[in-house]
Amino acid sequence: MASGTFTVRDQFIPFSPPNIGEEEIAEVVDTLRTDWITTGPKTRRFEQEFCEAFGCPAALAVNSCTAGLHISLATLGIGLGDEVITTPHTFCSTVNVIEHVGAKPILVDVLPDTLNISPSAIAAAITDRTKAIMPVHYAGHPCEMDEIQAIADRHGIHVIEDAAHPVSGKYKGRTIGSGTNPTSFSFYATKNMTTAEGGMLTGDPDFIARAKVVSLHGMSKDAWKRYDKAGGWWYDVILPGFKYNMTDLQASLGLGQLRKLSAFQARRREIVARYHDAFGSSPFFEIPVERPEVESSWHLYVLRLNPEAWRIDRNQFIEELKARNIGTSVHYIPVHIHPFYAEKYGFRQMDFPVCYTNFERMVSMPLSAKHTDEEIDYIIEATLDLAERFRA
Ligand SMILES: Cc1ncc(COP(=O)(O)O)c(C=O)c1O
Numbered sequence: 001m002a003s004g005t006f007t008v009r010d011q012f013i014p015f016s017p018p019n020i021g022e023e024e025i026a027e028v029v030d031t032l033r034t035d036w037i038t039t040g041p042k043t044r045r046f047e048q049e050f051c052e053a054f055g056c057p058a059a060l061a062v063n064s065c066t067a068g069l070h071i072s073l074a075t076l077g078i079g080l081g082d083e084v085i086t087t088p089h090t091f092c093s094t095v096n097v098i099e100h101v102g103a104k105p106i107l108v109d110v111l112p113d114t115l116n117i118s119p120s121a122i123a124a125a126i127t128d129r130t131k132a133i134m135p136v137h138y139a140g141h142p143c144e145m146d147e148i149q150a151i152a153d154r155h156g157i158h159v160i161e162d163a164a165h166p167v168s169g170k171y172k173g174r175t176i177g178s179g180t181n182p183t184s185f186s187f188y189a190t191k192n193m194t195t196a197e198g199g200m201l202t203g204d205p206d207f208i209a210r211a212k213v214v215s216l217h218g219m220s221k222d223a224w225k226r227y228d229k230a231g232g233w234w235y236d237v238i239l240p241g242f243k244y245n246m247t248d249l250q251a252s253l254g255l256g257q258l259r260k261l262s263a264f265q266a267r268r269r270e271i272v273a274r275y276h277d278a279f280g281s282s283p284f285f286e287i288p289v290e291r292p293e294v295e296s297s298w299h300l301y302v303l304r305l306n307p308e309a310w311r312i313d314r315n316q317f318i319e320e321l322k323a324r325n326i327g328t329s330v331h332y333i334p335v336h337i338h339p340f341y342a343e344k345y346g347f348r349q350m351d352f353p354v355c356y357t358n359f360e361r362m363v364s365m366p367l368s369a370k371h372t373d374e375e376i377d378y379i380i381e382a383t384l385d386l387a388e389r390f391r392a
Pocket of ligand 1: 063064090094162164185187198
């Protein structure tokens with residue numbers, strides 16, 4: 001199909017396809033041929049290799065980033081009557097887990113360039129009920145951790161890092177997850193590395209040992225230790241924990257993905273450079289930033305439309321790209337406008353103006369190590385063609 005001089009391709013380009021190769025497939029098949037398919041030796045190996053790759057003091061593989069965040073709050077004893085400060089500019093799970101433990105989420109606005117939580121807004125929201133700050137390293141761009149940590153230390157409260165996006169990202173030379181804060185990574189299907197569903201909680205070794213018990217029914221011994229030849233059948237339940245363990249099938253995928261992550265990251269940076277080149281000097285777009293003190297993992301490439309340059313809005317822009325067989329997404333629908341949160345806390349759209357006004361003009365462009373040069377050329381051509389067609 002041709003539209004003007006632009007020819008629409010036949011095949012749809014997905015927003016973020018996983019990049020699974022023969023190595024992962026072989027590792028999964030190898031696990032399937034053994035007598036142990038749930039949490040066991042491959043999960044422990046995945047934790048160990050993840051720690052080695054990013055300098056983490058300790059790690060616990062779990063079945064999602066959400067699980068890692070929930071376990072963190074529960075392990076730190078945060079609950080009823082407590083407040084946790086976080087951002088509305090995130091996936092709902094960051095805030096849902098605060099509700100799960102019975103604490104109150106205190107949302108504060110984000111910085112205009114990175115869309116990460118604003119340290120000065122955090123400082124202004126601290127009360128004597130505040131027990132933790134949950135920064136989200138949005139799109140893979142690390143938050144202002146020195147400032148956030150200083151606020152937390154001053155008030156003796158915890159920092160729990162939502163690291164769903166920044167795997168391999170660095171803040172002032174320090175890799176995310178290499179510190180002692182509870183830090184929860186996601187290996188969801190669209191992430192830079194995937195186990196289909198899964199996550200990794202990293203942090204201080206004592207904290208991780210306690211979190212491990214919380215993650216599996218509060219049992220004093222995990223199943224592998226009980227069913228192994230050297231194991232015994234007795235276990236004690238020492239608290240009412242959850243069922244958040246990762247399986248060896250997932251860990252098999254993770255081991256293969258982790259070994260290829262540097263190559264995936266190099267490919268992501270190539271694509272980002274091409275998008276920057278194409279859109280960086282255009283009056284139609286604002287391109288994502290990477291502050292000089294960080295290395296982003298470039299989980300997302302979030303383009304912001306300059307509304308005054310367009311005759312169409314963000315939603316129509318997405319529909320036009322879809323009509324040209326290009327998949328995109330929006331990260332995120334702000335938490336405070338979801339009905340549950342709006343009704344429970346009486347939030348209105350403009351309570352967090354930086355978050356809301358940027359949400360209205362943002363679109364996440366396709367970004368995966370699997371995208372080919374030809375696909376990226378096509379996406380750029382289609383996007384620039386749209387800009388000309390719908391110029392204000
Ligand atoms: C910022 C953020 N936090 C948490 C999560 C939850 O991750 P998971 O699906 O692994 O639970 C996501 C998932 O996309 C996310 O984007």
